[in-house]
Amino acid sequence: AKEKGRNSYQFFAADMNARAYEELLMSKALRDALNERQFVLHYQPSVSLQDYRITGVEALVRWVHPEQGLIPPSAFVPLAERNGLIGELGQWVFSEACRQAAEWRSMGLPPLRVAVNVSARQFNRRRLVAELSEVIAKSGMVAADLHLEITESMMMENPKRALTTLREVAEMGIDIAVDDFGTGHSSLSYLKDFPIHFLKIDRSFVMGLPEDEDALAIVRAIVAMAHNLNLKVIAEGVETAAQRDLLAAIGCDEAQGYFFSRPRRADDVIKLLRNGKPL
Ligand code: C2E
Ligand code: CA
Numbered sequence: 001a002k003e004k005g006r007n008s009y010q011f012f013a014a015d016m017n018a019r020a021y022e023e024l025l026m027s028k029a030l031r032d033a034l035n036e037r038q039f040v041l042h043y044q045p046s047v048s049l050q051d052y053r054i055t056g057v058e059a060l061v062r063w064v065h066p067e068q069g070l071i072p073p074s075a076f077v078p079l080a081e082r083n084g085l086i087g088e089l090g091q092w093v094f095s096e097a098c099r100q101a102a103e104w105r106s107m108g109l110p111p112l113r114v115a116v117n118v119s120a121r122q123f124n125r126r127r128l129v130a131e132l133s134e135v136i137a138k139s140g141m142v143a144a145d146l147h148l149e150i151t152e153s154m155m156m157e158n159p160k161r162a163l164t165t166l167r168e169v170a171e172m173g174i175d176i177a178v179d180d181f182g183t184g185h186s187s188l189s190y191l192k193d194f195p196i197h198f199l200k201i202d203r204s205f206v207m208g209l210p211e212d213e214d215a216l217a218i219v220r221a222i223v224a225m226a227h228n229l230n231l232k233v234i235a236e237g238v239e240t241a242a243q244r245d246l247l248a249a250i251g252c253d254e255a256q257g258y259f260f261s262r263p264r265r266a267d268d269v270i271k272l273l274r275n276g277k278p279l
């Protein structure tokens with residue numbers, strides 16, 4: 001029996017497919033990383049397409065791994081969604097982004113909106129609104145400086161509940177942006193009922209500009225529809241001057257992308273803001 005006990009783990013490990021085993025190890029590493037606070041937020045500016053001045057920043061999480069260095073969110077956010085650690089990770093992201101927003105305000109910099117990505121599991125937490133107001137109060141930030149980015153599928157999973165949550169969030173003065181717009185199984189009906197302020201056109205549409213006529217038609221249609229609904233539009237993933245100029249000509253309100261700035265550390269954001277020049 002003793003022999004069997006000793007071997008069962010080896011059996012287990014050998015039997016599990018390599019991916020599942022890898023996932024188990026990663027989950028444990030992520031658990032430890034949360035305990036040790038091995039995360040950092042980088043911030044990517046968005047600019048007005050009228051004057052190319054900074055309108056705000058999007059907080060993007062990175063894992064500062066002691067051996068592997070900076071790990072991008074694509075390598076651990078989906079895992080955190082699956083294993084439930086996203087709740088704790090998301091809480092950390094909220095409080096760190098709010099702390100940073102309050103710090104920027106206290107430095108006398110111009111008001112800056114700080115957008116935070118919300119995961120599906122986080123959005124469905126009953127305590128989301130209570131947790132948010134707690135974090136905001138504790139940080140001393142101005143609630144109106146905070147934006148939340150959520151996806152279409154998050155709203156469509158349970159539209160009634162999503163509407164209630166979004167109304168409460170909007171009442172706190174927090175603006176809502178629909179992230180990756182155009183990529184979800186879109187039911188446009190929610191746009192008229194939900195308190196939404198921004199649509200973010202997904203990078204996959206912007207990528208094809210200016211040559212791809214179909215992409216251009218979609219981008220034009222999104223901008224026209226958004227404006228008819230009194231929403232503002234932010235184009236994601238702008239990498240070239242030609243894309244910037246075309247989006248500005250179409251009347252897109254704001255843009256974000258490597259052409260203007262990559263995501264940067266908070267210190268480097270301050271330099272940009274202090275310098276005050278258009279990007
Ligand atoms: P997203 O919300 O669509 O964020 C935009 C992603 O595109 C970021 O990648 C950003 O660095 C990248 N990007 C920005 N401009 C350009 C460009 O011009 N070209 C290209 N090729 N890429 C560009 P990142 O930081 O790796 O984040 C990936 C995704 O991970 C995000 O997509 C978001 O869905 C998720 N994520 C990031 N931070 C958080 C977080 O704090 N919480 C949650 N729940 N998800 C997060
Ligand atoms: Ca986003």
Ligand code: CA
Binds near residue numbers: 179180202203236
């Ligand atoms: Ca995107």
Ligand code: CA
Binds near residue numbers: 192193195196
């Ligand atoms: Ca509306």
